[in-house]
Amino acid sequence: MREVAIVAAGMTRFGELWGASLRDLFVEAAQQTVESAGADRVDAIYVGNMSAGQFVGQEHLGPLMADHLGMAGVPCIRVESACASGGVALRTAFLEVASGASDLVLAAGVEKMTDGADVTEVLATASDQETEVYHGATFPALYAMIARAHMLSHGTTEEDLAWVSVKNHHHGALNERAQFRREVTTDQVLGSALVSEPLRLLHCSPVSDGAAAVLLCPLDQAAQYTKTPVAIRGAAMATAAMALADRRDISFLDAVALSGAKAYEMAGIGPEQLDLAEVHDCFSIAEICCIEALGLAPPGQGRHCARTGETGLGGRIPVNTSGGLKSKGHPVGATGVAQVVELFEQLTGAAGARQVPDAEFGLAQNMGGTGASSVVHILQAV
Amino acid sequence: MREVAIVAAGMTRFGELWGASLRDLFVEAAQQTVESAGADRVDAIYVGNMSAGQFVGQEHLGPLMADHLGMAGVPCIRVESACASGGVALRTAFLEVASGASDLVLAAGVEKMTDGADVTEVLATASDQETEVYHGATFPALYAMIARAHMLSHGTTEEDLAWVSVKNHHHGALNERAQFRREVTTDQVLGSALVSEPLRLLHCSPVSDGAAAVLLCPLDQAAQYTKTPVAIRGAAMATAAMALADRRDISFLDAVALSGAKAYEMAGIGPEQLDLAEVHDCFSIAEICCIEALGLAPPGQGRHCARTGETGLGGRIPVNTSGGLKSKGHPVGATGVAQVVELFEQLTGAAGARQVPDAEFGLAQNMGGTGASSVVHILQAV
Numbered sequence: 001m002r003e004v005a006i007v008a009a010g011m012t013r014f015g016e017l018w019g020a021s022l023r024d025l026f027v028e029a030a031q032q033t034v035e036s037a038g039a040d041r042v043d044a045i046y047v048g049n050m051s052a053g054q055f056v057g058q059e060h061l062g063p064l065m066a067d068h069l070g071m072a073g074v075p076c077i078r079v080e081s082a083c084a085s086g087g088v089a090l091r092t093a094f095l096e097v098a099s100g101a102s103d104l105v106l107a108a109g110v111e112k113m114t115d116g117a118d119v120t121e122v123l124a125t126a127s128d129q130e131t132e133v134y135h136g137a138t139f140p141a142l143y144a145m146i147a148r149a150h151m152l153s154h155g156t157t158e159e160d161l162a163w164v165s166v167k168n169h170h171h172g173a174l175n176e177r178a179q180f181r182r183e184v185t186t187d188q189v190l191g192s193a194l195v196s197e198p199l200r201l202l203h204c205s206p207v208s209d210g211a212a213a214v215l216l217c218p219l220d221q222a223a224q225y226t227k228t229p230v231a232i233r234g235a236a237m238a239t240a241a242m243a244l245a246d247r248r249d250i251s252f253l254d255a256v257a258l259s260g261a262k263a264y265e266m267a268g269i270g271p272e273q274l275d276l277a278e279v280h281d282c283f284s285i286a287e288i289c290c291i292e293a294l295g296l297a298p299p300g301q302g303r304h305c306a307r308t309g310e311t312g313l314g315g316r317i318p319v320n321t322s323g324g325l326k327s328k329g330h331p332v333g334a335t336g337v338a339q340v341v342e343l344f345e346q347l348t349g350a351a352g353a354r355q356v357p358d359a360e361f362g363l364a365q366n367m368g369g370t371g372a373s374s375v376v377h378i379l380q381a382v
Numbered sequence: 383m384r385e386v387a388i389v390a391a392g393m394t395r396f397g398e399l400w401g402a403s404l405r406d407l408f409v410e411a412a413q414q415t416v417e418s419a420g421a422d423r424v425d426a427i428y429v430g431n432m433s434a435g436q437f438v439g440q441e442h443l444g445p446l447m448a449d450h451l452g453m454a455g456v457p458c459i460r461v462e463s464a465c466a467s468g469g470v471a472l473r474t475a476f477l478e479v480a481s482g483a484s485d486l487v488l489a490a491g492v493e494k495m496t497d498g499a500d501v502t503e504v505l506a507t508a509s510d511q512e513t514e515v516y517h518g519a520t521f522p523a524l525y526a527m528i529a530r531a532h533m534l535s536h537g538t539t540e541e542d543l544a545w546v547s548v549k550n551h552h553h554g555a556l557n558e559r560a561q562f563r564r565e566v567t568t569d570q571v572l573g574s575a576l577v578s579e580p581l582r583l584l585h586c587s588p589v590s591d592g593a594a595a596v597l598l599c600p601l602d603q604a605a606q607y608t609k610t611p612v613a614i615r616g617a618a619m620a621t622a623a624m625a626l627a628d629r630r631d632i633s634f635l636d637a638v639a640l641s642g643a644k645a646y647e648m649a650g651i652g653p654e655q656l657d658l659a660e661v662h663d664c665f666s667i668a669e670i671c672c673i674e675a676l677g678l679a680p681p682g683q684g685r686h687c688a689r690t691g692e693t694g695l696g697g698r699i700p701v702n703t704s705g706g707l708k709s710k711g712h713p714v715g716a717t718g719v720a721q722v723v724e725l726f727e728q729l730t731g732a733a734g735a736r737q738v739p740d741a742e743f744g745l746a747q748n749m750g751g752t753g754a755s756s757v758v759h760i761l762q763a764v
Binding site: 066099 | 383403405426432433439440441442444448449454455456458461463464470481504508509618619621628636637640750751754
């Protein structure tokens with residue numbers, strides 16, 4: 001396989017973007033990315049999107065997006081893995097470049113969630129329709145069960161969960177593209193409305209519109225596009241049982257652990273060599289489960305990391321410096337690519353007030369549903 | 383890139399399969415395929431599916447399908463390009479093997495269309511939501527405009543269109559997995575109900591349930607799985623303007639021509655070397671447009687081929703020996719893979735009453751919407 005680099009990145013602001021349609025969002029992020037590399041055409045495009053069919057009545061995003069980007073003709077394919085759609089778009093684009101089939105490939109993600117569909121109902125179609133949705137389960141309810149299981153197994157408290165939100169809002173306040181640019185306190189989190197016990201409003205990522213994109217090429221061609229390429233050293237995807245009822249331990253995310261292990265092996269590094277990570281904090285409990293499954297915290301000990309500052313800016317391993325899904329926002333198909341936009345900026349020293357000093361290795365972990373699918377990328381500044 | 387072979391193929395019967403759910407259909411086709419190669423696990427799976435979210439309330443097919451196949455853990459990703467979803471699933475699987483990332487990869491397609499959703503409305507989301515769907519256009523209406531344009535430009539008649547259906551029903555009558563195993567006459571086609579003038583019921587492919595799968599590995603490992611591998615010599619995808627209103631000539635399918643040209647170049651052959659082809663006859667006019675765009679008939683002359691027998695079994699270049707979408711059925715996400723199942727059987731001499739003698743090269747062309755996306759694969763018996 002050829003070595004692959006990311007040479008440009010771009011994204012829209014995340015939020016309730018009433019003035020922009022699905023195609024507008026994609027074009028803004030894609031154009032920003034392609035132009036910043038000085039390119040005017042690409043060889044192929046992958047678009048991560050969970051559910052434009054249900055959200056805005058539009059499937060077949062491939063040709064629509066290529067066309068509106070002014071690149072009708074170019075191969076453009078939508079890939080979907082629920083909230084991990086952005087991550088799988090990047091992995092597929094990586095394979096297209098690594099294989100030698102194409103040289104310059106755009107990986108993008110987009111979601112338009114605020115146009116009127118019942119968002120909770122649409123998102124629920126990422127869980128098992130027959131054994132979960134049919135019985136009324138929604139994602140807050142499913143993650144609440146995961147949180148409760150983690151509390152029972154590891155002594156995790158509601159305050160531990162709150163600290164994850166406090167940390168990620170602190171980071172997001174420094175990110176001008178974040179949906180919520182404000183700090184929150186543990187008292188505010190613990191006093192916010194109950195959504196699904198023990199999860200409260202400020203434990204949940206929001207409903208968002210947005211798009212993100214990165215541009216890939218062979219590492220040995222990267223100098224044509226940028227002075228600061230970032231190499232993709234690991235790219236792995238894994239699945240697990242879809243329904244919570246079919247898992248051996250719902251407080252441990254097998255697919256996250258498996259995709260992480262494969263990505264570490266491919267990159268030839270371990271978690272201790274990472275300088276920062278973006279992980280999938282759709283709910284505060286998810287960040288705790290993910291950092292444990294990725295070896296960023298010992299098993300059962302992830303609950304302490306936000307409170308002690310270990311996963312905050314300036315800590316041992318900063319997690320979600322972008323603000324994470326919680327504060328930056330979570331347009332589901334865009335999230336996996338937006339995580340990599342943050343890593344690209346961090347690894348090229350362009351993260352401003354959020355900069356992790358001398359960052360060399362970064363990891364992005366993006367998952368679908370309650371972690372039934374997970375994608376991990378490991379990037380290195382070169 | 384490594385050379386890639388198909389070593390096994392399988393599919394369900396196509397039709398109104400009330401007794402089988404989305405996951406049942408996938409598992410039946412996938413299991414048949416994996417078992418016929420004597421394998422018990424694969425390295426990755428791609429699932430082509432247009433719209434399970436809208437049809438049956440289920441997104442996130444990757445982990446669900448891997449899990450139900452008994453392969454939880456294995457990377458499994460859904461790819462979508464409307465009715466070309468099966469074709470893009472195969473192309474993506476091809477890249478995964480060609481890149482060296484994986485050795486044994488399953489490419490599958492599945493759709494469950496008869497479970498209650500408004501099928502015409504769901505399918506319409508593969509056209510441009512803002513400029514077509516919003517104004518009430520449906521696919522029969524859009525293809526009726528293409529047919530009318532072809533009639534005006536090339537003198538195509540309603541009887542020419544009818545002959546495509548007659549030919550494909552003749553082929554489908556020989557295929558035990560076809561939805562409609564019966565012959566039709568031109569009088570029956572021309573006397574069937576008008577759907578969208580000039581297209582009648584018997585010019586339209588049906589609403590279907592079904593799944594299909596093929597198993598890929600590096601050509602130099604194929605002997606482990608079969609004595610009769612089939613090499614993938616060309617694999618190309620292209621897009622075109624999404625909305626008919628944005629095209630220079632709606633009777634010519636640019637994306638089909640472009641994907642065909644790229645696949646021929648990659649395979650190092652021209653249309654005259656093909657022994658058979660499966661093309662995307664969602665409506666009878668579509669087959670005529672596709673064979674012209676692929677160079678199987680001179681521009682504007684595709685209308686004669688079914689009547690003269692050139693594209694029938696025993697003719698110059700048999701097209702849609704499986705019965706095509708018209709007679710075999712069109713579970714949209716499965717179609718692109720089912721076309722390749724037919725080629726695999728033809729190129730391994732296993733097509734029974736439909737066998738094209740000594741077939742060496744076959745082409746499969748699968749498209750989305752009104753041809754805004756198209757995928758072409760060229761296979762060779764080795």
